[in-house]
Amino acid sequence: MSGNLLDATLGILARLDDAMASHLAAARARQFLQRPDLVEALVRRLAEARKALDPAAALLFERVLDEARMARENGVDEGERMLAAAEVTLSGLRDEGRLPPPLRMVLAQIYASVGLEAAEAVLIHPEEFRAVAGRSNSDGGGPRIEDLIDDIVAEAGAEPLEIHAAISRMIAVFPPAVRGTFVAAIVAGERPFALRLGAYWLLDRNGEVRLAAAEVFRDRAATGKIDTSILGRLVAVRKWLPAEPARAVLDEAVKSMLRREIAEARDGRNDWTVHRAVTSLPDGAGAQSIAVALQHGRRRSVAMLLLKQGHGVKDAFFLPCSGAAEQKRVLSGIAREMEGIDVQAGFVPAAVARALGDGVVAERLPAPGLVDVIEIWDEAGLTPSPQDPAAIIASLDTDGVVQALSAPDIAKLTRASRQWRDRRSLSASWFEDDSVLRDRLDHQTSTRAAEAVVWQHLEGRRTWWATVIARTAATLRAATEESDAWIAFAATSRALVDGSPLKKIALMTTIAEQTLLASAERLIED
DSSP states (O other): HHHHHHHHHHHHHSSSSEEEEEHHHHHHHHHHHHHHHHHHHHHHHTTTOOOSHHHHHHHEEEEEEEEHHHHHHHTTTTHHHHHHHHHHHHHHHTTOOOOOOHHHHHHHHHHHHTEEEEEOOGGOOOOGHHHHHSSOOOTTSOOOOOHHHHHHHHOOOOOOHHHHHHHHHHTTTTOOOHHHHHHHHHHHHHTHHHHHHHHHHHHHHSSHHHHHHHHHHHHHHHHOSSSSHHHHHHHHHHHHSSSHHHHHHHHHHHHHHHHOOOOOTTTGGGGGEEEEEOOOOOOSEEEEEEEEEEEETTEEEEEEEEEEEETTEEEEEEEEHHHHHHHHHHHHHHHHTTTTTOOOTTHHHHHHHHHHHHHHHTOOOOOTTTHHHTSSGGGGGGSSSOOOOHHHHHHTTTTTTTEEEHHHHHHHHHHHHHHHHHHHHHGGGGGOOHHHHHHHHTOOSHHHHHHHHHHHHTTHHHHHHHHHHHHHHHHHTTBBBBOOOHHHHHHHHHHHTTTTOOOGGGGHHHHHHHHHHHHHHHHOOO
């Protein structure tokens, strides 16, 4: 049965154009989360490749991994089970001798492309380097790093973040210690982008890689072989790191630079112009997208940021634009897709700072591309700040309007927030769905019992929803279209924090309804 469904899916994907194939693969990936047999069949199909992977199978595997990553982030156990099924199958294939090094390299790159550490079974160890690279150093120790970088730069272009992503995908197949060796060699080199790449790697998900980059900065700073423009970035990144060896080593680098009286070069950050900022509202998973139209001299671009509650800054990158017309077209398209709200420019660094604070609490490092955002809003504006709902509301309530609200006022405003919500279609994504709740709902035999389970679950999620709603209030407060709607959301967040009965809070009633609806739809799909 699994072979038939897999064959049918791959056959259809092979006949579709790229956009339609990507859409279908994403839809099919959700089915794979509940079918470990399909995951095993797909991985075995990938291992059948003789010279190159079947593009349809590779695309489907990438989407399946991405779906599993998102499920794991959102507390759905199927994601972890799917990743484990893939790992077990890959381990078996490696034991059978059916995962040659070139295939493992491609599989590791697929894992890296969706933000996952490669499965242990696909890692390539030092003794296998020669088989991967097809060439070696004069001493026979492995691939020539300079040659590999030349190949990557020729393909990735001149943008440092793209070069970093390409190199990171390439070295994802190696154990962390070996990755650190590659990183150290690159950052210690003389290429113009070496230090920028080093700053990105300070935010790598692996501690050994972060430490390798930090040690090179320390050594270069001690000898004065470092560009002064990097100091501001290092100061900012240091605030984003956990208390770990890499941060301690980076502190040494910064102190060494300061002792040599290297003045911080602001690298033209005051020259950036923000033409327009657009943001989505936070969705039910706590994700919020931000797009900013920027100009630096004659160069125009659109900065993209993805913030996610409980994870911090998930993504950050620039879309280069050829001119004002293209920039306007790109941003308008993004705004339509995200149902965006135009906000004041100051909203962006404030939102990022809150996300950084959230990341610190959750021990999640921000996306490497955030290093480039420092050029626009300096490190002082991107210092992690509190993300708890009370702190967010306090930062918005500069006139004391929310603080002065009486209990009847708050009750009235929480009803108003539901009316505003209906106009913005927030209810489509504001619901609960994790494995614990799924398991409890699946065992209920009546609607009333299911409702009781949902309300009990929401009681333990007060802080989560108070924070989502407070972030929504912050977004509306910064909207360029003046409105008092933010006060209704701020009042609702305060009501949750103060312990008001959930059933008397209109937005929570909506969340409960949407949760029951989502559960019913999932059961029908299953």
